[in-house]
Amino acid sequence: MPAVNSIGAPNPVDLDARLTKKEHKEEKQKDKESGTEKIYRLIPDGEFEIIPLGEDPSKGIKIGAGLPELVKKQLEACLKQNAEIFAWSASEMPGIDPEVACHQLTLDPRAS
Template identity: 50%
Template sequence: ISDEEKKAEKPLPLEARIRFERPKPDGEFITVQLDENPAKTVKIGANLTQRIQEALIRCLKANAGVFATTPGEMPGIDPAVA
């Protein structure tokens, strides 16, 4: 988008800014610790089959480095916020 296009953009009128409810988790969950840090956890559905649970946990642990658990781990976040 060019500077001219940015300047030409008009904000949406207030009535167009629809508030919506965030989705709410449904069902029971299992907390999975991703690595040796006890704060680095995720929740997965407890209703998954054992095979799916095990595969999902392996995948999550193998990719634990992509999850940020603190603002300091998020690129672009002001360190003062962390």
């Protein structure tokens, strides 16, 4: 199970629900303004192997190396059978709003 990590936060998971939605929104806005916004990301757990999907070696999917052999073979077959549903660039997703398709890099703006 992947762990959750937070950049710039001493406690990565805040389970304190004592703030109202309005207060939570205000806290979040303060974090954005001060440059200390909490950015959560998954930390991979374990070793991986890359399953190539087609001729291009740069187009591959990572799967857990510790999976049972039968599961690996079934997963690989399923991924290859459905390889056409994966998009590797924005140009392969015409008509999709970039706000939906783009991601944010987790970089600290104060880092040099």
